Amino acid sequence: MPVRATTNSNFQRVLSGLRFNLSQLVLRQEQVATGRRILRPSDDPAGTSRVLSFNRQLASASRFIDAIGIGRSILDTGAVALEAGSGALAEARETLIQGMNGTLAPEDRQALATEIDLIRLGLLENANARSGERTLFGGATAGQGAYESRSIGGRERAIYIGSNEQQFIRIGDGVDVAITTPGSSIFSREAGAGAVFAGLTGAQPGSTANEGSGYEYLTLRHDTTIAGTIGTVGLALAGAGANDTFLGPQTLDVDPVAGTVSFGGGPARSIPQAGDPDLANFVVENPAGGELHLDFTGYTGTSFNGTVDATGSISIDGTTFTALNLADQNIQLVHPESGNVIHVDATGVTRAGRELVSFSGKVNAFDALQGMADDLRNVDGLDHTELLGRLDIWLDEVDRNHENLLVGLGGLGSRSERLTNTEDRLQGMRTQVEILRSQELDIDFAEAALEMARAQQQLEIAQASGVRLLQTNLMNFLR
Amino acid sequence: MAASIGLNSGLRALLSSRFVLDTIGHNIANANTPGYSRQNVDLAAGRPVFSRGSLIGSGVDARSVRRTVDTLLQRRLIGQTSTRARLASRYTGLTEIEALLREPEGSSLGARLDDFFASASGLSTNPTDGILRTGLVNSGIQLTSQFNQLSQSLGSIRRDTNREVAVRVNEVNELASAISSLNEEIASAKASGLTPNDLMDRRDLSIENLSKLVDVNTQMDATGSVRILVGGSTLVSTTRFHAMLVQDNTDGSVSVGIEGAAGSLGVTGGALGGLLAVAQGSAPDLQTDLDALARNLIRAVNRVHSRGIPASGPYTSLSSSNRLSDMDKDGDIRDELLSNSGLPFDIATGELFVNLTEEATGFVEKQGIAISRTHTTVGDFLDALSAVPHLSADLDALGRVQVFADVGYGFDFSTRLDTNPDQIGSFGGGEASLATPTAGPFALADGDTLLLDVGGTPIPITFTNADFADTSQATAEEIAAVIAGDPTAQANGIRAEAVDGRVVVQTAGAGSTLSFDLTGGTALAALGWSGLSGTTIAGHGTDVSVEVSGSYSGASNDVFTFVANQDGTIGTTPGLTVDVLDSSGRQVATLDVGAGYSPGAPIAVGNGVSVSFGLGELSATHNDVFSLDVIAESDSADVLVAVGLGGLFTGSGAEDIDLAEGIQLDHTLIASSTSGSAGDNGALLGLLDIERLTHTDLGSTTLGEFYGDVVGGVGFDLATTVDSLDATDTLIESLELRQEQVSGVNVDEELVDLLQFEQAFEAASRYISVLNELNDDLLSLL
Structure with missing residues (x-):
């Protein structure tokens, strides 16, 4: 059946055609103008869901990349500080080895000690390095350094004031990487092996364990010399024994036949003769260097082999002394300031002096340098061998600390590299997601321009044909 | 013719x-x-x-003038017109809703959510940075504002829609009135034998216009009158019309009814149908989704934040953001069940751990509070908080929970470890200390005695039934309370504590000169002290300092109990070990603290926990013991979120979500740390976890995915509406053309x-x- 067109339907058809083609043109124009295929969710709901998912992925990747940027900067700053610290410890080691040279004059050692002091200060600066607000080696503490130099018992000690926590940043879903390493695992990493006595006085670790860190000087003081029977051969204590440094009962052997005098099995000396300048203050030493000062002025020339005894006191802080019981195998000494507890076996003690006790493996890098500087200054007037005994301890501690530092440095480096690799991966992923997002969201300009041209053409055709239709009317032919 | x-x-x-x-x-x-x-x-x-x-x-005769009408076609056209009007109306509403979302690009809620997590991530890289802290505060405010704005705009759309419903109902009534009048005129004309074509045309037009407003069902009777049904009810009868009415519902939505008829009309077509679909469907649905999103965000964020510790240190006071209500209206809130006190979030049966920190020493004491969903009242909860030493809790006039710490103390609800767990010195401490070898309950009998002696002064302690809920199942707490409450014991410096179910009797002071004797008693067997009768328990000059470090990484809460395997000195006695038992008595670790152990050196217990022991003597004979709470979940009851203590956000939905006022004023209150160190970012990393956390309430999706689904849903609804509208337009066009062909x-x-x-x-x-x-x-x- 042929379509019965009516006047109204003709107008409606033309109008509807114009509306449709115009809306198509407007839609294409909007897409071309904005460059977007999806301007609102209803344009493509499924595409919008994908775009939102891409947006989340991009936001998440950007966050991780930002965090990585900050994290790497912190790690790299830390690595620079540790490299400088490593250089400082290497320099300290060289300086110490120089200081061990027996030919070095005391003033040269003083100069080396000053150099060590400066290295220690530099190392402290490295350990307290910051990146912005963050203390790099202070764990999770804030607004303070990692180490603080405090005077404890008259000595400068570096105390770790940070926490032992690592700080992590998130570089992926559920993936955290530590960007800080607590100083306690770099500059003061402990590998406790017990207390080591330098061996000057013959004091040994007691039967009970010791507790503490760093090092202490035990002061063994000579108090009174008990002359025993030396008066029977005309000998007397020079200065009433005030200058003696030996401790405990020891054998004095005066042998007029050999013409020698020896003490406690120590080196024999020739018996002084009248007119000798040290006749009234003749010093004999036991093997540990404990001195007995004798007055030979009234010596009868007969032989003597008897015991001379000396009592003493012991102190951990150099201030508070307790009487030294040389038979005690377990004297407990507690430093009132540092809290370090040392148990001393006094049965081997034969001389007074300052005994270095280091908590092996528990001396931090700064205290090792401090001890090294103190000993290079040799305030105790130790001979070369005694000095070497102490410096060896410091050498071990510096080497141990240096190794810890290098391990820490390696850790920072590997983490920095991991961050770089992750960032590369995230950047790649971000680019990929951006491409996918663009494919969903953006228009293909060529296609859109073509579609727009087509819509325009369609509209013009509709307009032209509509006019033709509407203008054709029977009225035109009726007279 | x-x-x-x-x-x-x-x-x-x-x-x-x-x-x-x-x-x-x-x-x-x-x-x-x-x-x-x-x-x-x-x-x-x-x-x-x-x-x-x-x-x-x-x-020829001109018999009549006839309208050329296809009534079937007309009826179909009316139906489709109604559908089109509904779709057009729905399209308008959904377009407004879609515009609110500002997706896929622009300042949308999704973008604000991403910004919030970006700020949390930024702050996690440097938790003490004030600018980054302010950044998190600002992005939190922007996020909550976006929720509020969306919620308000949706409310506004609903109100506008309701108003438009009223306008449309008036139009319906006007058309119904006109149709009713035309019915009368047509019937009258027909009765006179006339054919009122033009009146019928006008009525048809009115019905078509009515169908643009509602879905209509027309029935023609013999007199030529048309009866119009809407949603099954008569709007226009052959004689009159029944006015349509707007009904206000309690939830803020509106519906429509017919005068004289009960209930609401199920209007599904026409502009009114579309409007009601938006007012009762799309807008409230989106509101519900936004509320669910906000609610889950608040809960997840506050769960993390309330378990954190601010950069400024533990809290000295806290005020809850949610108010507790007097549900039974008896004038007393305290007698309400905590789980039924008008709180916006659920409370489960579980445990809340409170850490109390002494500012001067940094010592942390951890105390658990059992919460029962079915038994714990508001009063019980407040009393339990107040029972934590140096803590007090009460309700203010508005029903908010107020928690205060004494001066010099702070509190938090983190999972951090008690770094000094042996504060009473029952593990090699200076105090003379005797513990039971096992945890209770203890099978005592009424009248059992425990005979102690301090310096020749006998301290006889008698246990009676009155002291216990069940004497044969006496708990360590009950026994310790009896001993500690004994006046003679108190006068002679003897105290008692319960340590993880074990009874510890000790001297109040410390030192090697202090001691007490266990002289006998009938309770010894039950307490496991039979072999110790007649022994002297002496204090020590040096107390073993126990320090715990690390953070517990185990999956569930537990209690580690530490006991010595023999008598000896830390770091000295060969073979001296400390056994670590979990709450089920299973051995977790054996710590070698004998010869070779460097006192003070940390030893790993496991699950991230390390412990160090200072110099001192341990006694297995006297059952030296201490316990350590290891907490994976410090608020398994979710009471902090429910009450609103220590949250980053306040509120419970999109309309009232806000950043906690205190934090807006002072960014140092952002609880960034879980360890207590100011520079720790544990809680911030916890916040970042939320982004990939799935929520059961949200159909097991993440917050972002749920939001994406909501946006996609609105887009899909709208796109479907547009497609349907296009299809209906085409159909109507075709029907209209066919009608034109006929009429x-x-x-x-x-x-x-x-x-x-x-x-x-x-x-x-x-x-x-x-x-x-x-x-x-x-x-x-x-």
Whole structure:
């Protein structure tokens, strides 16, 4: 059946055609103008869901990349500080080895000690390095350094004031990487092996364990010399024994036949003769260097082999002394300031002096340098061998600390590299997601321009044909 | 007679042609009138007349004027018009909602959510940075504002929609009134035998307009009246119309009803149907989704934040953001069940751990508070908080929980470890200390005794039934309370504590000079002290300092109990070990603290926990013991979130979500740490976990995924509406064209008809003229 067109339907058809083609043109124009295929969710709901998912992925990747940027900067700053610290410890080691040279004059050692002091200060600066607000080696503490130099018992000690926590940043879903390493695992990493006595006085670790860190000087003081029977051969204590440094009962052997005098099995000396300048203050030493000062002025020339005894006191802080019981195998000494507890076996003690006790493996890098500087200054007037005994301890501690530092440095480096690799991966992923997002969201300009041209053409055709239709009317032919 | 017939035929032809010409004029005049149906004149040959034995035709009759209408088509058109109006109305509403979301690009909620997590991530890289802290505060405010704004805008759309519903209902009533009037007029005309075509056209147009507002069902009766049903109820009857009414619902939505009829109408079509779908469906649905999103965000974020510790240190006071209500209206909130006290979030049965920190020493004491969903009242909860030493809790006038710490103390709810777990010194401490070898319960009997002696002063302690809930199942807490409460014991410096279910009796002071004797008693066997009768328990000059470090990484809460395996000195006695047992008595670790152990050096227990022991003596004989709470979940009851203590966000939905006021004023209150160190970012990393956390309430999706689904859903609804609208438009266009084919006026056709009947009129005139001439001829013969 042929379509019965009516006047109204003709107008409606033309109008509807114009509306449709115009809306198509407007839609294409909007897409071309904005460059977007999806301007609102209803344009493509499924595409919008994908775009939102891409947006989340991009936001998440950007966050991780930002965090990585900050994290790497912190790690790299830390690595620079540790490299400088490593250089400082290497320099300290060289300086110490120089200081061990027996030919070095005391003033040269003083100069080396000053150099060590400066290295220690530099190392402290490295350990307290910051990146912005963050203390790099202070764990999770804030607004303070990692180490603080405090005077404890008259000595400068570096105390770790940070926490032992690592700080992590998130570089992926559920993936955290530590960007800080607590100083306690770099500059003061402990590998406790017990207390080591330098061996000057013959004091040994007691039967009970010791507790503490760093090092202490035990002061063994000579108090009174008990002359025993030396008066029977005309000998007397020079200065009433005030200058003696030996401790405990020891054998004095005066042998007029050999013409020698020896003490406690120590080196024999020739018996002084009248007119000798040290006749009234003749010093004999036991093997540990404990001195007995004798007055030979009234010596009868007969032989003597008897015991001379000396009592003493012991102190951990150099201030508070307790009487030294040389038979005690377990004297407990507690430093009132540092809290370090040392148990001393006094049965081997034969001389007074300052005994270095280091908590092996528990001396931090700064205290090792401090001890090294103190000993290079040799305030105790130790001979070369005694000095070497102490410096060896410091050498071990510096080497141990240096190794810890290098391990820490390696850790920072590997983490920095991991961050770089992750960032590369995230950047790649971000680019990929951006491409996918663009494919969903953006228009293909060529296609859109073509579609727009087509819509325009369609509209013009509709307009032209509509006019033709509407203008054709029977009225035109009726007279 | 024949002449008369002929004249009559001519006259009828003239009149009929004229009638047709009038109708053509009417059609041409109404060619563009909406609703007008083309009219045709029914012409028929006149009844024949019998004349001279034959039937002679009497000309033409114009019988009636008929509308050309296809009623079936009209009905379909009305149905589709209603559908289209509904879709158009829905389209308008959804477009507004879609515009609110500002997706996929722009300042949307999704972008704000991403910004919030970006700020948390930024702050996690440097938790003490004030600028980054302010950044998190700002992005939190922007996120919550976006929620509020969306919620308010949706509310506004709903209110506007409700207003438009009222306007549309008025229009419905006006049309119904008009149709009712037309019904009367048409019925009246028909009763008079007339065909009121134009009135019927007007009524049809009104019905079509009505169908644009509601879905209508029309029924025609014998009188020509139309009955209109909407949603099953009569809007227009044959005699009257029933007014449509707007009904306000309690949830803020509206529905419509019919005067005199109970209940609401199920209007599903027309503009009104579309509006009601938006007002009752799309807008509230989106509001519900946004509320769910906000609610889950608040809960997840506050769960993390309330378990964190601010950069400024543990809290000294906290005020809850949610108010507890007097549900039974008896004037007392404290007697309400905590889980039924009007809180916006659920409370489960579980445990809340409170850490109390002494500022001067940094010592942390951890205390657990059991919460029962079915038993714990508000009063119980407040009392339990107040029972934590140096802590007090109460309700303010508005029903908010206020928690205060004594001066010099702070509190938090983190999972951090108690770094000094042996504060009473029951593990090699300076105090003379004796513990039971096992945890309770202890099978005591009424009248059992425990005989102690301090420096010759006997301290007889008697246990009676009154002291216990069940004497044969006496708990360590009950026994310790009896001993500690004994006046003689108190006077002689003897105290007692419960340590992880074990009874510890000890001297109040510390030192090697202090001691007490266990002289006997009938309770010894039950307490596991039979072999110790007659022994002296002495204090120590050096107390073993126990320090715990690390953070517990285990999956569930537990209690580690530490016991010595023999008597000996830390770091000295060969073979001296400390056994670590979990709450089920299973051995977790054996720590070698004998010869070779460097006192003070941390030893790993496991699950991230390390412990160090200082110098001192341990006694297995005296059952030296201490316990350590290791907490994976410090608030398994979710009470902090429910009450709103220590949260980053306040509120419970999109409308009232806000960043906690205190944090807006002071960014140092952002609980970034879980360890207590100011630079720790544990809680911030916890916040970042939320982004990939799935929520059961959200259909096991993440917050971002749920939001994406909501946006996609709105887009999908709208796109579907647009597609349906396009399809309906096409259908309506087709129906309208078909209706036009049937009922429309083609002016050209009418002009053709005009010519045709003009000629017929002329022919009839000529015929009459011829007859007249014939008459004249006849008359001239006379």
